[in-house]
Amino acid sequence: MSSTGRKIALLASLALACCAAALRPPAGVAGAGSDAIRIPYESYTLPNGLTVILSADHTTPTVAVNVWYHVGSKNELPGRTGFAHLFEHIMFTGSGHVPYGLHDKLTEGIGGSNNGTTSNDRTTYFETVPSNYLESSLWIESDRMGFLLDKLDLAKLNAQRDIVKNERRQGVDNQPYGRVNEILSHATYPPSHPYSWDVIGSMEDLSAASEDDVKNFFRLYYAPNNAFLAIAGDFDPAQAKAWVAEYFGDVPRGKPVTRPSAPPVTLSSEQRLVYEDKVQVPRLYVQWPTVGEKDDDHYALEVLGAVLTGPRTARLTKALVYDQQAAANVSAYQGSNEDVGEFSLMIIPRPDHSLTELETAADAVIDKLKSEGPTADEIRKALAGQELSFLRGLESNLGKAMQLCDSAGFHGNAGYFRTDYQKYQAVTAADVKRVADKYLTRGRIDLSVVPTGKLDQASKPAESKKVVIDKMPRPEVQR
Amino acid sequence: MKPKNLQWNSARMLPGVFVLLALVSFPLMSQQTLDRSRVPPPGKPPVLRVPTWTKTTLANGAELIVSEKHDLPLVSFSLTILGGANQFEREDRRGLAGIAASMMSEGTKTRDGEALSNALQLLGTSIGVSVGGESGVISFVSTTGKFGATLDIMADMLGNSTFPADALERIRAQRLVALTQAKAQPASIAGRVFPKVLYGTAHPYGQSVTEESYKAITRDDVVAFCKDYFQPGRALITVTGDVNPAAVKATVDKALASWPKGGTKPQFSYPPLPSPRPATIYIVDKPGAASSTFAIGNPGPPRSTPDYYAIQVMNTMLGGLFQSRLNANIREEKGYSYGVSSSFSYGRGPGPFRTGGDVQSAKTDAALVEFMKELRGIEGTRPVTDEELATAKDALVQRLPGTFASVAGINGALAGLWMQGLPDNYYQQYGKAIAAVTKEDVVRVARQYIDLEHLDIVIVGDRASIEGPLKATGIAPIVVLDIEGNPK
Numbered sequence: 015m016s017s018t019g020r021k022i023a024l025l026a027s028l029a030l031a032c033c034a035a036a037l038r039p040p041a042g043v044a045g046a047g048s049d050a051i052r053i054p055y056e057s058y059t060l061p062n063g064l065t066v067i068l069s070a071d072h073t074t075p076t077v078a079v080n081v082w083y084h085v086g087s088k089n090e091l092p093g094r095t096g097f098a099h100l101f102e103h104i105m106f107t108g109s110g111h112v113p114y115g116l117h118d119k120l121t122e123g124i125g126g127s128n129n130g131t132t133s134n135d136r137t138t139y140f141e142t143v144p145s146n147y148l149e150s151s152l153w154i155e156s157d158r159m160g161f162l163l164d165k166l167d168l169a170k171l172n173a174q175r176d177i178v179k180n181e182r183r184q185g186v187d188n189q190p191y192g193r194v195n196e197i198l199s200h201a202t203y204p205p206s207h208p209y210s211w212d213v214i215g216s217m218e219d220l221s222a223a224s225e226d227d228v229k230n231f232f233r234l235y236y237a238p239n240n241a242f243l244a245i246a247g248d249f250d251p252a253q254a255k256a257w258v259a260e261y262f263g264d265v266p267r268g269k270p271v272t273r274p275s276a277p278p279v280t281l282s283s284e285q286r287l288v289y290e291d292k293v294q295v296p297r298l299y300v301q302w303p304t305v306g307e308k309d310d311d312h313y314a315l316e317v318l319g320a321v322l323t324g325p326r327t328a329r330l331t332k333a334l335v336y337d338q339q340a341a342a343n344v345s346a347y348q349g350s351n352e353d354v355g356e357f358s359l360m361i362i363p364r365p366d367h368s369l370t371e372l373e374t375a376a377d378a379v380i381d382k383l384k385s386e387g388p389t390a391d392e393i394r395k396a397l398a399g400q401e402l403s404f405l406r407g408l409e410s411n412l413g414k415a416m417q418l419c420d421s422a423g424f425h426g427n428a429g430y431f432r433t434d435y436q437k438y439q440a441v442t443a444a445d446v447k448r449v450a451d452k453y454l455t456r457g458r459i460d461l462s463v464v465p466t467g468k469l470d471q472a473s474k475p476a477e478s479k480k481v482v483i484d485k486m487p488r489p490e491v492q493r
Numbered sequence: 494m495k496p497k498n499l500q501w502n503s504a505r506m507l508p509g510v511f512v513l514l515a516l517v518s519f520p521l522m523s524q525q526t527l528d529r530s531r532v533p534p535p536g537k538p539p540v541l542r543v544p545t546w547t548k549t550t551l552a553n554g555a556e557l558i559v560s561e562k563h564d565l566p567l568v569s570f571s572l573t574i575l576g577g578a579n580q581f582e583r584e585d586r587r588g589l590a591g592i593a594a595s596m597m598s599e600g601t602k603t604r605d606g607e608a609l610s611n612a613l614q615l616l617g618t619s620i621g622v623s624v625g626g627e628s629g630v631i632s633f634v635s636t637t638g639k640f641g642a643t644l645d646i647m648a649d650m651l652g653n654s655t656f657p658a659d660a661l662e663r664i665r666a667q668r669l670v671a672l673t674q675a676k677a678q679p680a681s682i683a684g685r686v687f688p689k690v691l692y693g694t695a696h697p698y699g700q701s702v703t704e705e706s707y708k709a710i711t712r713d714d715v716v717a718f719c720k721d722y723f724q725p726g727r728a729l730i731t732v733t734g735d736v737n738p739a740a741v742k743a744t745v746d747k748a749l750a751s752w753p754k755g756g757t758k759p760q761f762s763y764p765p766l767p768s769p770r771p772a773t774i775y776i777v778d779k780p781g782a783a784s785s786t787f788a789i790g791n792p793g794p795p796r797s798t799p800d801y802y803a804i805q806v807m808n809t810m811l812g813g814l815f816q817s818r819l820n821a822n823i824r825e826e827k828g829y830s831y832g833v834s835s836s837f838s839y840g841r842g843p844g845p846f847r848t849g850g851d852v853q854s855a856k857t858d859a860a861l862v863e864f865m866k867e868l869r870g871i872e873g874t875r876p877v878t879d880e881e882l883a884t885a886k887d888a889l890v891q892r893l894p895g896t897f898a899s900v901a902g903i904n905g906a907l908a909g910l911w912m913q914g915l916p917d918n919y920y921q922q923y924g925k926a927i928a929a930v931t932k933e934d935v936v937r938v939a940r941q942y943i944d945l946e947h948l949d950i951v952i953v954g955d956r957a958s959i960e961g962p963l964k965a966t967g968i969a970p971i972v973v974l975d976i977e978g979n980p981k
Contacts, residue, residue, distance in 0.1 A: 050566065073564045074898040075539030111529040118816040123884040124535075125891025144891050146536035153533050161529070176828035180784070184831050184851040187783035190677040248539065260527055292781070293677045295670060325610045325619075332607075339663055342670035362674075364666050395614035402617045402636055405565055409899035 020106055020130045051404055051435045053414055056251070057428045062267045063239025066258050067418045067428045069246040071411070076126070077247035078411035079151045080140040081159070082419035084242075085235035087215070088134045088208035088274055088353070096178065096215015097223055099132040101231055103174040105139060106130065110161025112154050120150045132213055135352040136423055142412050145248035149257050156261035159241065162232055168225050175220055182214050190293045191463055193483060198301045200486045201285055201459045202356065208274045209354050237268020244418040244428075247411035276353040279303045281457035288462045288472035289481040296471045298369040299461040300359040300376070304453045306351045307424050313438045314445035315348035315357055315453065320396035321388045321446060322346040322359075322380070327395070330359075333379045340367040340375060352424055357453060369462050369473035380454055387447030397439055404435060541893060543920040544903050547738045551746060553754045555725035558907050559738040562900055566637040568734035569900035570644065572651070573908045574629040575727045576759035579697040579842070581624075581718065588702035589710050590624035592664055593718045597622045597631070599660035601653035606660065609646065616643050620650065626697070627761065627840050628912050629722065634901055637735040641744055648748040651723060658712045665707055672704065676976055679779060679786040679953045683849070686777055686978035687788040687951045691845055693767040698792075698842065703977075724756025725749075729911045734900040761841035766792050769947035772969040774861075777976055778956035785857040785954030787833070787849035789864055791944045796839035796913045802926045803934040804837055804942060809885035810935065811835050811871045812848055818867045818875075819848060827863060829856040837942070841913070846943055854955050858962035861950065865968055868948075871939040877932040890924045 055069040090097045108114035121128040126143035139158075141151050186192040196212045203210035234240075243262065245254055280303060305311050322330045323346045334341035346359040361372045407413045421430035461481075462472035472478045546560040555572075578590035598620070600606045613619050620633045620643070631651065635643045675681035685701050692699030732741050769791075794800065805813075812819040812835025824830045833850030848868070852860040869875075897903050910919055950969060952959065964971055973981045 071564075075542070075894050076898070115816055116532070118814070119884060120532075122814045122816065122888060124887045125889070125893070125895070142895065144535075144894065145539050148536075149533035150535065153529070157529060173825075173828050177824060177831060180824075180829070180851070180853050181831040183783040183853055188679055188786075188851070190674070264527070292779075293674070295674045295677075325614055327607050327610050327614070335667075336663070339666070342667045362670060364670060395611065398615050398617040400617070402567075402634070405567055405636065406634065406899070408565055409567070409902075411898075 020103055050401070051432050053408070053418065053429075053431065055418055055428055057422065060238065060259070060263060062263065062265055063237070063241075064262050064265070065242045065422055065428075066255075066262075067242065067244040067422055068249075068251050068254055069244070069414055069418060070249055070251050071246065071414075072248045074411060075145045075248045076142050076411055077145045077148045077151075077245060077249045078140060078142045078415040079148070079155060080138060080242075080244045080246075080412070080415035080419050081155045082136055082138045082242040082244070082423050083236055084135075084240050084271065084423055085137055085231075086133050086135040087211065087213040088276055089235065090208070090211070090215075092206075093219055094215075094223060094227060095211040095219040096182075096213070097219070097227060097231065098137060099213055099215065100174060100178050100220060100223055101228060102130045102132045102137050102139075103178055104166070104170060104228060105158050105162065107170045107174065108165050109154075109158040110164035112157045114165075117154050120147060120154065133351070134209055134213060136420075138416065138419065140412060140415065142247075148245070148249050148254065152254075152257050152261045155243070156265060159236060159238065159262065160265035162236065163229055166225070166228060171223070171225055171228060175223065178214075179217060179220055182217065182220075186214055190291060191297060193289065193291065194299055194461065194463060197287065197289055197461060197481055197483075197486070198299065198356070198358075198459055201287060201461070202281070202301060202303050203279055203354075207279065208276045209351065234269060235271060238262060238265050239267050240271050242419045242423050244415040244422075246415040246418065278305045278309070278354045281459070284456050284458055284460065286460045286474060286478040287481050288464060288469055288475065288478040290466045290469065291463050293463060293465055295362060296369055296462060296464045296468070298359075298361045298363075298373055298473050299463070300361075300373070300458055301461070302357045302453050302455070302458045304348060304355045304357045304449075306353045306355040308353060309355075310437060311449050311452070312348055312350045312355055314441045314449040315355070316350075316438065317393065317396045317441045318446050318450055319347040319357070321383070321392050325395075329379050329383060329392075330376055334361065334372060334375055338375060340364060341372055344376070369471065370475075373460065373473040380450070384447065384450045384454065387450075388443045390443055393441065393443050393446065397441070400435065400438060538891075539894070541920075541924070542897070543893075544733070544897055544907070546907060549742055551725065551730075551749065553725040553749065553752050554756075555728040555730055555749070555752070556911070557742060557745060558729065558731045558911075559736065559741045560731070560733040560903055560907060561736065561738065562733055562903065563735050565900075566735050567634060567900050568637055568640045568732065568736055569632070569634045569904040570640070570647070571630050571632040571731045571904050571908055572647070573729045573731065573912065574624075574723060575729070575912060576722075576761075577625045577627045577629055579626045579763075580759040580761065581722050584697075584700060585706060586710055586714055587700055587706040588668065589706075589714055589718055590629070590722075591702075592661070592668065592707075592710055593715045593722070594622040594624045594629065595664045596656045596660060596715050597650050597654050597719065599657055600655050601649045602655060603653065604646075604649065606657075609650070612646055613643070616646075618643055620647055622650070624722070627842075630908070631723075632901075632904075640736070641748075644744060644748045648752070651749070652751055654719065656712060656715050656719070661710070661712050661715060665710065668702075669704060669707055672702065672707070679782065679784070679851070682777055682779070682953045682976050683786045683788045683951055686775070686953070686974060686976070687790070687847065687949070688845065689978035690775055690949045690951055690974075691790065691792055696764050696766065698763070698844070721756075725752055725754060726756035727758045728756075729908060731904045731907050733903045733907070763842040766843060769944065772946060772948040772950065774950045774952065774963055774969045774971045775978075776956050776960060776963070776971060776973050777951065777953040777978075778973065778981075779953050780955055780957065782854060782953070782955040784851040785854055785860075785952050785959055786851050787860070787864070788847055788951040789849050789948060790845050790847040791942075791948055792843040793837045793846040793942050794839070795842055795844070797841075798839075800934075800938045800941070801839070803930045803938045805889055806882070806885045806927060806930045807871060807935045807939050808835055808837055809888055810877065810881050811867065811939070813885070814888055818870060819864070822867060823850070823852070823860055823863050827856070827859070829853060829860045829863070833860075833864075839913075854958055857952065857954060857959040858966050861952075861963065861968060862966055865945070868939075868943055868945060871935070872943065872945065873936050873940070877935050882930075882932055882935070886927050886930070889927050893920060893923065
């Protein structure tokens, strides 16, 4: 999942730290088991459609508020790529009754924190505050849900546009290998597919966004019927319910949201690409289109990633980095979005080892796995760490609030995290063999990133087509 | 995906209707119209709960701290060594401490590297070994039930590592590739050049790993380093989580019974700082860069400075928060950046004050003008307001509960007190010490610890387009450096 946000923040750890459990066996019982995979919560829906999820836990005297809108870059219109994320920035510029700056003062300024992130599928806004500041957090979140446009003007839009362009410069254009995501998305999906562009969007489209775009987007997607509110931590549920009703109850319901059609894709043949970048070390990226959260195959694909790379005993890591000593690093993982997913492999060569050699070596390992499947021991090792990850996620009130919203927003059930855990734990060696066979086919993208002027360092350079960013197919502008 | 939210096709209904509905559904709600212009006041502040702990000493001299936290079946373990690469690494072997740390996972007398890895995977955890400038740590987090088994593996790594020669070659090769990759990364370039400019090559703070230093490291160096470094006389073991202190003491005693006595806490004596030079702009050329990466600063005080609390308050105002002066101006008001900040990196020696961030190339000169304006401002030209002072203090004090939310967070906080020689009641007195800071203190420490006359300004960016405008600002003379920080 590609995700980008208001501030520089290390959210990866939060995203990875899935959350659950609270009712646990007495201390000293070895292994908490799947009974520990629990977050006590209650969920209800306001008449205006807002889903509310409350999870009280008084261990740490802080409270996290997460407001999750079911809108992301896949809802953007052609010619307006990057708009969902630009909009996220505008949500921090003040609203009808909350002057600019007060939000930060009532979060960071009292020892808390706030941020927002945008992915292809959803946009989420959150704060963690000392527990006596819950009411002001709900006041702020409800005001921007209900009254953002009261204080919107072109100057605000332009200011955030500049900042987002800076974000793109810093995070994409000025980073070695920074264009890889864009190139792979463009190559994997047809130009009309809503996952064919990246969350950050293009400079050109960011320039084109208008005040009317902001208003229309807000009215359609930022309505309570498209939103999920989670409160986790040290609070009194009865008081929280009263405040939620008071602050969010009168925000009007919006029109029903039509979700874009974004089915998983397959590639009929292999596409070989080479991109010249300001780097010193070449890299090979291989990407297979797979499936997203809606298809249970993503569990086995995630386990496949853990069987292939990570610890030194994982198959590709062992072969390429340890036994052959041809790669400095190799990583493979399934990235799951709501509708689609990709299985991605990245190889960094050691000097005197070509990308061609490494691609061949990696394919041999993958082919062997496809033919024999993983051992039961490999599966056991891949699954063993999940319980600890869940439990560590529970240490963060914000982590819990995010997990509950993701479960409710993507799966219609705030308790889905437990199903998710069980499905992952249920993956077998046969499942992994099956998905490796089904998805890791010749229908894939091979992208070599090479130092400028060193096209010959690509994997199979003669068969690889040079990528020119300005000539990448773009979604057709329809207005 | 969420049909229950979509079944109401009532988009045209007036907001008032929903107020009524809400009233009916939620009788708790006040009957009066909500006044949204009123800022909800905070409730009664929660009581700060600082972790408690027990402290004992093992037979071999290592100190042991145990802190109980029973809400989840988790245990965090750290074995922290006082002193790091700056105290235990030779200048011509920079990188040895990091490589030696990696070599601790390459096998023991009874388990080879794969066996170690397999055992830890099945326990669902991993053991991290790292050595930084002034401390090192072997650590893991496990579920309560796996604590003993994981601890035994940790003890095996500590006492019985075999340091295979072929592993050294592999690790060296991987690190050389990472070093080469870093040379294309603007933040990494700034991260190497900035300390070199500030401290010079004669000071450990100014030295960094090079290809030559990596290539010079031998297996004998690794073995000698680990033997000398990982000794109980300079070690603190912290265990936080779902444990019983007496049981932990017994378990740790047993696991580390064969770790022989030895080692003393190092002296943190550093060579003198280079004599200050007039403020200078150092450009590291990155042709065609979309952004300029700024690192501006000077050597700062050690953590032991009595001005610590005043500096923290001052820096929070200057660049510690989103709405601090630097970011409010350069990102939010001017739109030159995605984010700028400032910090003091305190250690046992004079860690750096650093401010900076990434700035769009075309605004490099304009941004530098604003950085300088804000630095002059905090030194007196822009008075500190009551609100700024109160916000900075609130932000610092009220974030403490978050520090203690996780077992690893508590372990880190406890080891931090020990490493910096701070008193056991540090967190209890913290709020009072911050509260005592005055506006005058803020200006005084800004002037004392941010030396505008001798500031080093490192900018990694597109020289062709930024050098002329930077020169025209007249802020400081320009010196061009290569990506290693040597004059071009």
